[in-house]
Amino acid sequence: GAVVSQHPSWVICKSGTSVKIECRSLDFQATTMFWYRQFPKQSLMLMATSNEGSKATYEQGVEKDKFLINHASLTLSTLTVTSAHPEDSSFYICSAPHSGGSGELFFGEGSRLTVL
Amino acid sequence: AQSVSQHNHHVILSEAASLELGCNYSYGGTVNLFWYVQYPGQHLQLLLKYFSGDPLVKGIKGFEAEFIKSKFSFNLRKPSVQWSDTAEYFCAVIAGGATNKLIFGTGTLLAVQP
DSSP: OOOEEEEOSEEEEOTTOOEEEEEEESSSOOSEEEEEEEOTTSOEEEEEEEETTSOOEEOTTOOTTTEEEEEEETTEEEEEEOSOOGGGOEEEEEEEEOTTSSSOEEEOOOEEEEEO | OOEEEOSOSEEEEETTOOEEEOOEEEOSSOEEEEEEEEOTTSOEEEEEEEOSSOSEEEOGGGOEEEEEGGGTEEEEEESSOOGGGOEEEEEEEEETTOTTOOEEOOOEEEEEEO
16 A cells, blocks of 8 residues: 655654654655644644645644645655744654545654654 | 544453444534544554445444434444454544545544453
8 A cells, every 4th residue: 555654753852943854655646745743642633734836734723834844746745843842742643645536545654753 | 613523532342342433523514434543553544434325334354334424423333353453543534525634533542352
């Protein structure tokens, strides 16, 4: 099946620094990718839709200047958490839709961000 | 706003017991419904989905789910669970034809005791 890969899987950073998380579709092209955030014992919350070649679409309540998304190619989307603070600590997951339009999403393994 | 609720946050069963996980959504129009599973240390993966047609859908590993439109429900079932079914299960909905914009429930952690 299709594979979506994230890197890094775990990152620890100091408060005030920026962290970049990469999401790659390894064996298919994705014009759209989705970024989710998961708090402990809570659901996955859609943060934004990443669109190749254009601006990302952010969900209500998500700060676009805080969570910068770039979809530079058909296989790569990046999420940069700028000036990270401890409350940004979370599990971030990206996904890409099946190219056949089935509605199925393929998920990355997730990236755990810990801000000290 | 659309929402998905899963009533059971944590379920513990013995092997061979039957399983039913509840899922309800709030949206009055057309919906596409999914169950995803995340085994320990692995990615989320699709278990089954419903778009249209027979409201009883069968997925991988013996799972099935029934779409009951009048109850806004899409409960997941398996007649006899195995230890390897230990995982977290997420119900998800795409509402109103929104392209791939999945709304997830809070998840149910299933632990099957051997």
